[in-house]
Amino acid sequence: MNDDRRRFLKQAGLAAGVAVGAGWASLAPSNWPLSLRDPDGERGKPGRRSLVLPKNGYAVEASSLLPHLGVSRGVDVDLLVKAAVGAIGGIGRFVQPRDVVLIKPNVAFERAAALGATTNPDVLAALIRLVRSAGASEVRVADNPIESPESCFARSGIRTAAIEAGARVFTPHPSDFSVLETPGATHIARWPFFWRPFVGVTKVIGVAPVKDHNLCRASMTTKNWYGLLGGRRNQFHQDIHGIIADLALMLRPTFVVLDGTRVLFRSGPTGGSLADVKLGGTLVASTDSLAADAYGWSELLERRDEALPAYFAKSAERGLGITDWKTLRVKEEQVA
Amino acid sequence: MTTPGPIAAERGKDGRLHLRVLSGLTPDLKPNKDGSPWYARTFRITSIRIATQAFFFALFVFLLWVTWLSRLGGYPASLFLEMDPLVGFATALSTHTVYRWLWRGMFILIPTLLLGRVFCNWVCPYGTLHQFIGWVFNIRSNKNLIDKNRYKPLFQLKYVILTIMLVMAFFGSLQIGLLDPICLLVRTFTVAVAPAFDISLAQTFPSLAFKPGLQEPRIFAEAWFVGALIIGLVGANLVIPRFFCRVLCPLGAFLGWFSRFALFRIDRDVTKCTDCDLCLKGCEGAADPQAALRKSECFVCFNCIDDCPEGALSFKLTPAPIKDRIVGSIKAGTATLFGQKVISKLHDTEIRSPDLPRRRWLFSAIAGVLAFPFLRLSRAVNKRGFNEKAIRPPGSVAEAEFLERCIKCDQCVNVCPTNVLQPATLAESGLEGLWTPVMDFSVGFCQLNCTLCSEVCPTGAIQKISLAEKLGLEKFKERGPIRVGTAFFDQGRCLPWAMQTPCVVCEEVCPVTPKAIGTYDETITRWDGVQVTLNKPYMRPELCIGCGICERECPVVDSAAVYVTAIGETRSDDRTLLLKGPKRA
Numbered sequence: 001m002n003d004d005r006r007r008f009l010k011q012a013g014l015a016a017g018v019a020v021g022a023g024w025a026s027l028a029p030s031n032w033p034l035s036l037r038d039p040d041g042e043r044g045k046p047g048r049r050s051l052v053l054p055k056n057g058y059a060v061e062a063s064s065l066l067p068h069l070g071v072s073r074g075v076d077v078d079l080l081v082k083a084a085v086g087a088i089g090g091i092g093r094f095v096q097p098r099d100v101v102l103i104k105p106n107v108a109f110e111r112a113a114a115l116g117a118t119t120n121p122d123v124l125a126a127l128i129r130l131v132r133s134a135g136a137s138e139v140r141v142a143d144n145p146i147e148s149p150e151s152c153f154a155r156s157g158i159r160t161a162a163i164e165a166g167a168r169v170f171t172p173h174p175s176d177f178s179v180l181e182t183p184g185a186t187h188i189a190r191w192p193f194f195w196r197p198f199v200g201v202t203k204v205i206g207v208a209p210v211k212d213h214n215l216c217r218a219s220m221t222t223k224n225w226y227g228l229l230g231g232r233r234n235q236f237h238q239d240i241h242g243i244i245a246d247l248a249l250m251l252r253p254t255f256v257v258l259d260g261t262r263v264l265f266r267s268g269p270t271g272g273s274l275a276d277v278k279l280g281g282t283l284v285a286s287t288d289s290l291a292a293d294a295y296g297w298s299e300l301l302e303r304r305d306e307a308l309p310a311y312f313a314k315s316a317e318r319g320l321g322i323t324d325w326k327t328l329r330v331k332e333e334q335v336a
Numbered sequence: 337m338t339t340p341g342p343i344a345a346e347r348g349k350d351g352r353l354h355l356r357v358l359s360g361l362t363p364d365l366k367p368n369k370d371g372s373p374w375y376a377r378t379f380r381i382t383s384i385r386i387a388t389q390a391f392f393f394a395l396f397v398f399l400l401w402v403t404w405l406s407r408l409g410g411y412p413a414s415l416f417l418e419m420d421p422l423v424g425f426a427t428a429l430s431t432h433t434v435y436r437w438l439w440r441g442m443f444i445l446i447p448t449l450l451l452g453r454v455f456c457n458w459v460c461p462y463g464t465l466h467q468f469i470g471w472v473f474n475i476r477s478n479k480n481l482i483d484k485n486r487y488k489p490l491f492q493l494k495y496v497i498l499t500i501m502l503v504m505a506f507f508g509s510l511q512i513g514l515l516d517p518i519c520l521l522v523r524t525f526t527v528a529v530a531p532a533f534d535i536s537l538a539q540t541f542p543s544l545a546f547k548p549g550l551q552e553p554r555i556f557a558e559a560w561f562v563g564a565l566i567i568g569l570v571g572a573n574l575v576i577p578r579f580f581c582r583v584l585c586p587l588g589a590f591l592g593w594f595s596r597f598a599l600f601r602i603d604r605d606v607t608k609c610t611d612c613d614l615c616l617k618g619c620e621g622a623a624d625p626q627a628a629l630r631k632s633e634c635f636v637c638f639n640c641i642d643d644c645p646e647g648a649l650s651f652k653l654t655p656a657p658i659k660d661r662i663v664g665s666i667k668a669g670t671a672t673l674f675g676q677k678v679i680s681k682l683h684d685t686e687i688r689s690p691d692l693p694r695r696r697w698l699f700s701a702i703a704g705v706l707a708f709p710f711l712r713l714s715r716a717v718n719k720r721g722f723n724e725k726a727i728r729p730p731g732s733v734a735e736a737e738f739l740e741r742c743i744k745c746d747q748c749v750n751v752c753p754t755n756v757l758q759p760a761t762l763a764e765s766g767l768e769g770l771w772t773p774v775m776d777f778s779v780g781f782c783q784l785n786c787t788l789c790s791e792v793c794p795t796g797a798i799q800k801i802s803l804a805e806k807l808g809l810e811k812f813k814e815r816g817p818i819r820v821g822t823a824f825f826d827q828g829r830c831l832p833w834a835m836q837t838p839c840v841v842c843e844e845v846c847p848v849t850p851k852a853i854g855t856y857d858e859t860i861t862r863w864d865g866v867q868v869t870l871n872k873p874y875m876r877p878e879l880c881i882g883c884g885i886c887e888r889e890c891p892v893v894d895s896a897a898v899y900v901t902a903i904g905e906t907r908s909d910d911r912t913l914l915l916k917g918p919k920r921a
Contacts, residue, residue: 109847110785146845146889148753150405150549151783171549173542214843214851215871230551234841234891238831272784272849 050179051195057252058204059287060094068328069295070285074335077126077261084257084285085130087331094203094254097135101203101254103127103167106211106224107143107158109270110151116264116277118152119209121161123259123283127207128165142170142197143227170197177230184318185246187239192231206256206289210280210300212268216240217309218301219269220293221256222248245314248289248321258284258292260300290321291328298325370647381638385457389464396461400525401546403751403792412437414747416461417794419443420518422587423743426505427795430740435796445594452598453591456581457620457635462517463581467620470573482616484577487624487633487691491582495692496700498589503704508736509711509768513743515586520565523771526750527556527759528563555779556749557758562771582622582633589690592632596688602629602640603655606662607673608648609680615640615649625649628684630691648680659683716766719910724901726764727775727882729757730782730818731790731801734908741797744771748789748798756780756884757789773798775820777884777900778893782820784847784883821882822904822913823852823875829897832870836862840871842886842898852879853886853898877904877914 028035030043038044070087072080085091095101105119113121128139141162145152149171153159162169170176172194180193198204208224215237216223225247226233236243260282267276280300286292290312298304312323322328365374396416403413414437417423424441428434444455456463476484501512513519530546531554538545547554556562572579581588602625615625618639623630625640641649662683664670671678692700715721717739729748732738749757756779759771773789775782787806790798801818804810808817823842831839832855843853855871862868882900890896904913 110783112785144551147885148405148780148783149551151753151786153549154405155785172551173549174552175539214855215838215840232891232893234889234893237839237841237844237891238837240838267849267851269844270847270849270851272847276849 050181050190051193052181053198053251058202058254059252060254062287063089063093066093066329067331068286068288068322069291069325069330071295071330071332072283072285072335073281073332075281076336077120077122078129079335080261080283081123081126081130081257081285083333083335084283085255087333088255088285088287091130091134094205095131095134095136097137099134099136099202100138100140100200101131101136101205102140102142102197102201103131103205103207104224104228105141105143105158106208106219106227107149107152107156108146108227110145110147110155111271112155113157114262114274114277115271116209116262117211117269117271118156118158119207120259120261121157123257123261124158124207125161125165127205127257128162128167131205132166136203139165139167140170140197140201141167142172142194144172144194144230145227170194172196172230180250182246182250185249186242187236188229188243188246188250191229194228194230203254204251206251206253207259208256209259209262209264210296211264211271212266212276212301214268216244216311218293218297218303220296221258221289222293222311222315224256225251241309241311241314244311245318245320248311248315249318252320253287253289255285255287256289256292258286258296258300260284260296263300265301288321290315290323291325294323294325295330380642382642385638388458389467392459393461393464396521397525400522400530400750403747404547405751405753405786405788406549413751414745414792414794415440416518417522417743417745417747420516420587421445421448422512422516422590423519423794425590426502426510426512427741427743429502429505430508430510431737431796435741435794436800437794444591448591448594449597449599451600452595452631452634452636453588453621454636455591456585456588457637460517460581460587462521463578463635465521466570466573466578466580469570470577473574478614478617481577481618482613485616485619485622487622487630489691491622491633492690492692492696493583494585494589495593495690496696496703497584498586498593499697499700500704500707501586503701504708504711505740507705507708508740509708510740510743511711511768512586513745514770515584516743517580517585517587519743519745522750523744523746523759524562524566526746527559528566530554530750531556531559532563550755552755554755557761557776562759578620578622578635581620581635592690595631595634598631600651600653601631601655601686602634602636603650603652604629604680604685605648605650606658606678606680606683606685607676608646609682610646610648611680611682612645614643614645617643624687627682628687630687632688632690655685658685711766711768714766714768716762716764717768722902722911723764724903725774725776726760726769727777727821727884727900727902728905728907729773729775729789729798730806730820731787731793731798732820732907733797733799734910738772738797739768741795742769742772743795743797745794746771746773747792747794748773751788751792752780753786753788754780754783756782756888775884775900777887778896779888781885781888782883816906817848817881819881819904819906821884821900821902822877822880823882823884823886823898823900825873825875826895826897826899829892829895830873831891831897832872833897836860836868836870838868838870839891840873841889841891843871843873845885845889847883847885848879848881850879852876852881873898880904 025036030037066089070084072083105124107118109117111117176196177192178195179190206221206224208221211219213219223244260280263278263280264271284292316323402411418437419440421441421444424438534545535553569580613626620637621633621635623634662671662673756775757773758776760769760774764774790801805812806818827833831837846853853873855873859869884900886898887896890898903911905911
């Protein structure tokens with residue numbers, strides 16, 4: 001008898017436990033612990049987690065004494081980079097020991113470096129060496145290309161150059177993207193952003209080639225930030241100038257380097273023929289990507305007779321840079 | 337002396353204190369009863385076999401794992417496919433040639449002629465998988481196992497399958513890849529296992545991923561079916577051990593047929609054998625080692641030798657048939673062999689050739705003869721009725737020759753960096769072309785400077801091409817680039833054409849120079865009065881190579897406003913488009 005009673009109590013207890021558990025999970029008010037109740041469907045909606053970049057971005061303090069643009073001409077990439085950055089204050093102005101520095105080259109297409117569709121890997125390597133010499137604890141290189149990332153990083157020579165110069169390379173993975181908030185942006189106020197390489201970063205440097213572009217007419221350091229976004233980027237072309245102005249707003253870099261060692265002067269942004277490329281032998285460094293791009297437009301693409309593409313004015317309206325570079329102090333230097 | 341509990345100190349016979357939990361680990365180095373040294377217990381030939389199987393399975397997975405752009409390193413990525421002698425033989429039947437590395441089939445054929453079907457239980461990664469799963473999930477008693485490992489007439493089926501496939505290959509339709517274990521396993525890893533691994537375990541260990549460095553996980557047409565197939569085939573081991581190997585495997589049938597010539601075989605000593613049937617307990621091939629050994633079924637796993645309590649079984653060089661040398665009556669128990677008493681009641685020791693009656697061979701051959709026209713006259717792969725989405729990778733031979741060569745292994749799909757290569761479904765290429773590679777530009781695009789699929793193709797369905805050949809450079813300048821199709825605009829869906837909205841992503845990404853997409857620039861007053869400059873795109877068909885990046889990048893993602901179809905492809909003269917267009921070389 002005792003056994004029967006025990007068995008009954010055990011079984012009844014289990015049944016009651018299951019009933020109470022199920023009842024709690026489905027009926028307890030939603031703010032109670034372990035409750036799954038979702039009376040109006042609000043709880044079931046995906047969260048709107050998003051990120052913001054630091055206020056003022058990654059810019060260092062402005063200086064009224066130093067030149068606005070540093071231009072160097074020559075062949076030796078190490079000297080070129082040193083001279084261009086030296087003209088706007090030297091690497092010590094931008095990178096302090098223990099900084100974690102992200103360098104964003106343009107690796108959009110699977111092209112050999114000589115075709116000018118991607119950042120010159122030698123320039124990137126020289127820049128990495130310069131940043132490391134300033135004591136950066138880590139240098140990262142990241143881009144989200146148009147074509148398949150592995151192929152682009154391999155074919156352009158960027159992966160090898162970056163690793164050999166001592167940088168970490170980040171190629172995009174599905175989990176590397178998070179929504180970034182860019183208050184004031186017209187189109188990309190909330191947009192998936194290649195976040196993983198930015199974790200812990202204290203300085204951001206852009207290094208972009210000078211390219212013709214079929215739609216926005218010229219792709220240089222400002223358009224280069226395109227490669228930090230994910231999501232449905234192919235919608236951007238519906239207002240490409242608005243998007244580039246948004247990009248300028250989204251990312252305020254420490255400084256940018258316009259890589260004019262090669263100029264893809266037509267058939268951009270993909271190119272594909274050496275006939276579309278001319279040697280420029282020039283680097284431009286500036287904290288103002290618009291000024292650097294404006295210089296590239298008139299001096300490297302040699303389109304000084306044509307009006308600047310619309311995104312310059314749109315960005316300048318937001319106070320993101322100065323497009324009339326001739327009014328600025330430019331320090332030019334010829335190196336070996 | 338003993339104390340209760342899992343861990344306890346015990347005084348052993350040597351008078352020392354032992355921890356009982358460790359006593360099981362004390363090596364027992366006494367020699368065996370039969371006088372053989374202690375290590376004969378551990379280092380048996382079956383242990384060596386298991387190590388060999390593990391090695392080849394690991395090598396197989398490793399080679400698939402390195403079949404990826406970032407791991408290029410001169411590995412023989414398609415080694416297992418190339419040394420599959422059925423691939424070499426069937427493509428020789430269909431094409432009368434042995435392509436590139438297919439002579440490596442000799443690596444398997446020669447051991448088979450010496451030792452029998454050793455491939456099946458020593459090398460074949462699919463066989464290893466089946467054996468392993470059968471072992472891990474085994475719930476059978478020894479008695480039940482002995483029963484399950486007896487030969488059954490159902491095992492004839494693989495010879496029927498092989499015959500049908502070889503006859504079809506002779507006519508020019510290569511179907512062995514549907515069931516060939518290497519093709520099947522490469523395809524399963526490519527389409528189902530590797531992507532599943534990459535979105536699960538590889539999330540924790542990204543460097544282990546099969547395909548590192550991707551923005552999106554790889555997707556494949558009807559991957560569920562390929563996945564369900566491996567679950568079903570592997571699961572069948574729980575019902576019939578080594579179901580696939582014994583019943584379906586055309587490669588096993590092929591090697592089984594050849595193993596009649598094998599110099600070595602398992603031999604049963606009838607003067608020792610007591611007919612206890614214990615040798616069947618672990619018999620992988622269901623080869624009847626307890627009676628007349630079926631040479632064509634024996635996987636040479638050596639389990640029977642291991643399990644025989646009488647030492648009656650051995651692996652011997654050309655053992656003599658003993659049937660005619662037995663003197664006396666087996667029934668009466670007076671039989672002797674060379675003066676020794678015959679104990680076994682079964683005096684046959686060998687059945688040489690596969691157990692498929694001649695009329696069934698004939699039936700299978702006729703089925704193969706009929707299957708060829710049944711498949712070829714289906715509209716999907718016929719010269720007169722082709723699917724516009726059967727877009728083959730660059731370097732592919734013309735469709736008829738393609739079907740003579742493609743083994744549906746999907747190694748090209750495996751190596752493709754953009755995921756554009758997909759295993760064809762019934763929709764694109766019918767049953768005959770099922771799982772052959774086609775390009776789906778809604779998923780990926782053909783990377784301009786890439787010829788990886790042509791490198792790994794073991795049979796030359798995609799011929800090995802150089803980059804210069806693909807792009808029409810250097811000595812290929814006159815012939816021009818390889819075109820896989822031509823892009824078309826759907827003006828009703830195109831933003832500038834139909835919706836007064838600027839776009840031209842297609843022109844931007846077009847990789848050829850000069851670009852195959854041009855624009856009519858037009859400034860209009862939009863419906864709301866705003867001035868808009870539209871760049872309305874158009875195709876220059878002479879320049880388009882069909883790479884499909886325009887379709888891939890088109891913002892009208894559900895059904896792109898620019899799309900590629902196979903017309904204009906350079907691999908055949910059947911689908912040319914322009915009068916002045918490039919002709920086949």
